[in-house]
Amino acid sequence: MTKKSKSSAQWLNDHEKDEYVLRARREGYRSRASYKLLEIDEKFGLLRPGTVVVDLGAAPGGWTQIAVKKCGPKGFVVGLDLLDIDPLEGAVLIKGDFTEEKVLDELTAVLEDRTVDLVISDMAPNLSGMKETDQPRAIYLTELALDFACSTLRPGGALLMKCFEGSGLDELRGDIRNSFKQLSNFKPKASRGKSREIYVLGRQFEGSRA
Numbered sequence: 001m002t003k004k005s006k007s008s009a010q011w012l013n014d015h016e017k018d019e020y021v022l023r024a025r026r027e028g029y030r031s032r033a034s035y036k037l038l039e040i041d042e043k044f045g046l047l048r049p050g051t052v053v054v055d056l057g058a059a060p061g062g063w064t065q066i067a068v069k070k071c072g073p074k075g076f077v078v079g080l081d082l083l084d085i086d087p088l089e090g091a092v093l094i095k096g097d098f099t100e101e102k103v104l105d106e107l108t109a110v111l112e113d114r115t116v117d118l119v120i121s122d123m124a125p126n127l128s129g130m131k132e133t134d135q136p137r138a139i140y141l142t143e144l145a146l147d148f149a150c151s152t153l154r155p156g157g158a159l160l161m162k163c164f165e166g167s168g169l170d171e172l173r174g175d176i177r178n179s180f181k182q183l184s185n186f187k188p189k190a191s192r193g194k195s196r197e198i199y200v201l202g203r204q205f206e207g208s209r210a
């Protein structure tokens with residue numbers, strides 16, 4: 001077995017035993033990531049009945065499921081991903097690359113004239129394990145999500161993004177502070193201990209000053 005296939009086998013083995021993977025299967029969630037959003041929401045109270053939510057990097061749909069459930073029939077939830085997402089009642093789903101203009105146009109068209117209360121992004125590039133290439137790609141996605149949030153959020157709205165500790169993150173936090181009154185960093189229990197993943201939340205959107 002090569003070193004790479006050995007580590008993939010180890011990952012699969014750990015994944016199969018992971019408490020959140022087992023819980024998600026039992027409770028009907030599409031991914032273990034659902035528990036991250038549930039914990040974040042429990043702490044910060046982002047998802048309420050009637051909330052208009054854009055979920056970026058939504059596949060397979062674990063966060064979208066939570067958003068639909070919490071925002072109810074008066075809410076509006078759009079999930080977008082590069083990958084197919086199985087239909088999910090109560091959500092509008094878009095397949096496409098968020099970095100592409102035409103996909104952004106599609107998202108804007110779906111929103112019609114709604115103002116967005118909350119943008120959530122769990123987008124992550126395919127990680128190669130090499131920080132020098134992974135980190136700039138991850139930062140790029142978060143910068144785009146921040147730009148999108150700044151052009152669609154209502155005043156007082158919020159932006160939650162998956163980020164990775166490392167180069168460029170402090171600058172990103174500075175950019176978030178320029179447009180949001182409150183900034184919080186949060187590592188949910190379901191976020192794997194070894195990972196550099198951290199969720200950054202901007203609340204009380206004040207309008208873009210960038």
Ligand SMILES: C[S@@+](CC[C@H](N)C(=O)[O-])C[C@H]1O[C@@H](n2cnc3c(N)ncnc32)[C@H](O)[C@@H]1O
Binds near residue numbers: 056059064096122
């Ligand atoms: C960690 S997964 C999201 C899990 C999801 N929040 C859930 O609860 O099921 C990250 C997702 O980001 C998506 N992604 C990465 N880059 C993207 C891009 N440029 N446009 C759209 N989606 C992207 C990936 O395809 C992947 O499905």
